[in-house]
Amino acid sequence: MKNYRFIIEYDGSRYNGWQRLKENDNTIQGKLEKVLSLMTGTEVRIIGSGRTDAGVHARGQIANAVMDTRLTTQEIKAYMNRYLPDDIRVNSVDIVSDRFHSRYNASRKTYTYYISTSEKSSVFKRKYLYSYGEKLDIEAMKEASRFLIGEHDFKSFCGNRHMKKSTIRNIYEIDIRYDENEGVVSISYTGDGFLQYMIRIMTGTLIETGRGDRKPEDIVQILDKKDRQYAGYTVPPGGLFLEKVSFD
Amino acid sequence: MKNYRFIIEYDGSRYNGWQRLKENDNTIQGKLEKVLSLMTGTEVRIIGSGRTDAGVHARGQIANAVMDTRLTTQEIKAYMNRYLPDDIRVNSVDIVSDRFHSRYNASRKTYTYYISTSEKSSVFKRKYLYSYGEKLDIEAMKEASRFLIGEHDFKSFCGNRHMKKSTIRNIYEIDIRYDENEGVVSISYTGDGFLQYMIRIMTGTLIETGRGDRKPEDIVQILDKKDRQYAGYTVPPGGLFLEKVSFD
Numbered sequence: 146m147k148n149y150r151f152i153i154e155y156d157g158s159r160y161n162g163w164q165r166l167k168e169n170d171n172t173i174q175g176k177l178e179k180v181l182s183l184m185t186g187t188e189v190r191i192i193g194s195g196r197t198d199a200g201v202h203a204r205g206q207i208a209n210a211v212m213d214t215r216l217t218t219q220e221i222k223a224y225m226n227r228y229l230p231d232d233i234r235v236n237s238v239d240i241v242s243d244r245f246h247s248r249y250n251a252s253r254k255t256y257t258y259y260i261s262t263s264e265k266s267s268v269f270k271r272k273y274l275y276s277y278g279e280k281l282d283i284e285a286m287k288e289a290s291r292f293l294i295g296e297h298d299f300k301s302f303c304g305n306r307h308m309k310k311s312t313i314r315n316i317y318e319i320d321i322r323y324d325e326n327e328g329v330v331s332i333s334y335t336g337d338g339f340l341q342y343m344i345r346i347m348t349g350t351l352i353e354t355g356r357g358d359r360k361p362e363d364i365v366q367i368l369d370k371k372d373r374q375y376a377g378y379t380v381p382p383g384g385l386f387l388e389k390v391s392f393d
Numbered sequence: 394m395k396n397y398r399f400i401i402e403y404d405g406s407r408y409n410g411w412q413r414l415k416e417n418d419n420t421i422q423g424k425l426e427k428v429l430s431l432m433t434g435t436e437v438r439i440i441g442s443g444r445t446d447a448g449v450h451a452r453g454q455i456a457n458a459v460m461d462t463r464l465t466t467q468e469i470k471a472y473m474n475r476y477l478p479d480d481i482r483v484n485s486v487d488i489v490s491d492r493f494h495s496r497y498n499a500s501r502k503t504y505t506y507y508i509s510t511s512e513k514s515s516v517f518k519r520k521y522l523y524s525y526g527e528k529l530d531i532e533a534m535k536e537a538s539r540f541l542i543g544e545h546d547f548k549s550f551c552g553n554r555h556m557k558k559s560t561i562r563n564i565y566e567i568d569i570r571y572d573e574n575e576g577v578v579s580i581s582y583t584g585d586g587f588l589q590y591m592i593r594i595m596t597g598t599l600i601e602t603g604r605g606d607r608k609p610e611d612i613v614q615i616l617d618k619k620d621r622q623y624a625g626y627t628v629p630p631g632g633l634f635l636e637k638v639s640f641d
Contacts, residue, residue, distance in 0.1 A: 156517060234515070264474050265479075
């Protein structure tokens with residue numbers, strides 16, 4: 146038995162997210178486990194770094210699975226890419242230490258959210274961005290984002306009302322860019338981990354700041370309130386990408 | 394009545410091509426005419442520069458329509474983008490001379506074909522390239538492409554067996570590039586016009602050269618034969634984009 150690490154990209158549009166909760170529930174995890182189980186002839190369990198929600202995409206999801214096979218890592222990759230649907234692709238397969246765990250050992254994750262501010266989104270990217278369609282004040286959004294950086298209790302930005310575990314997280318960096326040609330605002334969040342819908346709620350709050358409904362410094366109060374109703378709306382999942390996961 | 398020129402992009406995946414042949418035949422032209430007729434209250438006919446085939450995309454299709462409206466060009470653009478489906482977008486609307494005709498006046502067209510040579514195509518671009526999946530000898534393809542440049546009778550590269558008009562066309566430039574990171578070969582063809590399936594047959598022939606089944610200089614004989622059966626296979630439409638149309 147060896148521990149294998151996978152780098153995976155997927156178009157999450159037609160899936161119920163990463164995490165498999167029961168058999169055949171149309172999840173990325175479920176699709177991967179099915180192919181690996183077919184490959185090895187025994188049931189394989191795969192662990193992902195980030196449990197992306199329904200409709201969320203990934204360019205660099207990291208996952209690992211302990212399994213027994215005579216295939217080389219190149220052969221495993223080729224097998225998986227052959228039998229997985231065309232919206233899930235394995236970009237690399239490596240053998241790692243037995244102690245490597247994709248979720249527990251992940252120290253930094255970067256997610257990027259794409260917002261189209263133009264009249265109509267590019268037809269070729271329309272499934273991979275949020276068609277917001279109005280101008281945004283990027284400077285105000287940048288100013289607001291600075292109040293989110295650091296270690297805070299992000300309870301106000303948590304979509305799970307019954308969250309029992311800690312809602313304290315550390316955001317290391319928020320990088321907001323505007324591509325003038327495309328009319329697309331991208332917001333990259335790097336942190337030690339994110340609560341359910343946290344990035345989508347932070348993005349909705351930044352959009353409300355960018356259109357002038359909130360002041361940048363309002364973020365301080367929203368964090369203080371520790372209550373979901375004070376933060377902004379939850380933007381749709383299709384604009385969100387898990388970009389990268391780092392390990393110590 | 395004024396003559397309006399449109400620059401249009403579309404994802405051709407779910408359409409029967411540009412050209413409308415009858416009512417409601419699910420064509421790009423049909424969708425545009427429906428929206429313009431709704432907007433003006435009278436039947437509008439739109440003329441495209443290139444009649445892209447079913448499944449072929451466009452980034453810079455040029456079209457024109459003579460119509461009567463009080464709306465400004467900005468308002469026309471906004472109206473069209475609002476009522477067109479999300480896979481057709483109007484990027485610009487201008488008033489042009491009455492004599493401007495998108496097809497007759499087009500002097501140069503550039504089409505690009507994208508071929509993925511990697512094990513599996515990028516999940517985010519999978520609908521916009523041909524998943525060929527094998528390595529190609531780019532230098533051999535470049536060498537072969539040189540024999541296609543210039544004025545030739547392209548009858549061997551014409552998909553229409555009953556073509557009655559001239560099959561002589563002039564290719565000004567063929568630009569072949571390989572993106573190592575993505576594993577994608579792109580072939581851009583610029584010419585005065587192209588016959589039915591011509592680009593897809595030239596691309597199939599270049600692929601057969603790139604995998605070693607043909608020698609670059611075989612192109613000379615294929616052209617000489619003036620018979621479709623001597624050229625290569627017709628690659629699928631999803632990898633093809635009408636990039637740009639130029640006028641004198």
